[in-house]
Amino acid sequence: xxxxxxxxxxxxxxxxxxxxxxxxxxxxxxxxxxxxxxxxxxxxxxxxxxxxxxxxxxxxxxxxxxxxxxxxxxxxxxxxxxxxxxxxxxxxxxxxxxxxxxxxxxxxxxxxxxxxxxxxxxxxxxxxxxxxxxxxxxxxxxxxxxxxxxxxxxxxxxxxxxxxxxxxxxxxxxxxxxxxxx
Numbered sequence: 001x002x003x004x005x006x007x008x009x010x011x012x013x014x015x016x017x018x019x020x021x022x023x024x025x026x027x028x029x030x031x032x033x034x035x036x037x038x039x040x041x042x043x044x045x046x047x048x049x050x051x052x053x054x055x056x057x058x059x060x061x062x063x064x065x066x067x068x069x070x071x072x073x074x075x076x077x078x079x080x081x082x083x084x085x086x087x088x089x090x091x092x093x094x095x096x097x098x099x100x101x102x103x104x105x106x107x108x109x110x111x112x113x114x115x116x117x118x119x120x121x122x123x124x125x126x127x128x129x130x131x132x133x134x135x136x137x138x139x140x141x142x143x144x145x146x147x148x149x150x151x152x153x154x155x156x157x158x159x160x161x162x163x164x165x166x167x168x169x170x171x172x173x174x175x176x177x178x179x180x181x182x
Contacts, residue, residue, distance in 0.1 A: 003039040003159035005031060006060035006069035008046065008053075010083045011133065014073075015047040023072030026135035030142050031070075037162045042066055048074050053086035061090075061126040067158030068149065069126060070142075073133040075118045083130050084117045091121030091128060095152070098129055102141040106132075109140065120145075125158045147171050 007027045013019035028041050042064050046052040053074070060066040074083030088094060098120035106113030118141065120129040127149065131138050150161040150170040163170045 004066045005039050006066035007041050007043040008056055008071040010074040012047045015045050022135050023133045026138045027070050034163050034168045036164050048080040050082055050086050054090050057090045061123045067126050067153055069128045071130045075116050075130050075132055077115050084119045087121050087128050087130055091123045093122040095120040098145050101144050105140055105144040125156050127152050
């Protein structure tokens with residue numbers, strides 16, 4: 001079965017076409033490199049508007065069947081940076097460990113990583129992960145959290161994702177009795 005993965009760029013300028021969306025394509029390229037199962041990207045660009053962000057997240061999960069939604073942009077402290085707030089509004093459970101790890105990894109590169117409000121949460125059988133907007137930071141953050149994403153999706157009964165183990169080794173506990181899900 002083909003996994004559907006939402007890629008949501010949150011940017012006023014990219015939405016207006018004034019600025020080229022670099023974050024969404026960076027996420028798509030990254031997933032194309034590390035995932036080995038069939039998957040279909042569901043990409044959208046919305047402005048930094050609460051109702052548009054929440055609406056896009058709800059549609060991607062509830063209507064378009066995305067088991068994973070990865071956002072880019074709107075995670076800082078600026079007035080219009082509201083992606084984490086919109087994510088929290090549509091999720092039943094928050095997964096703060098994702099943001100904690102992404103900030104820890106980002107601190108190795110920039111001291112301003114502590115200003116990021118990246119987070120993740122669960123809506124139904126989908127995981128929503130907020131990433132920064134800069135392509136190099138997107139890769140660093142995804143490298144950090146991707147090992148946990150497939151197992152998280154297993155636990156919430158989302159899509160079954162597999163990774164190219166030469167790039168990312170997804171953690172899955174060894175089943176008792178030695179039989180493995182293939």
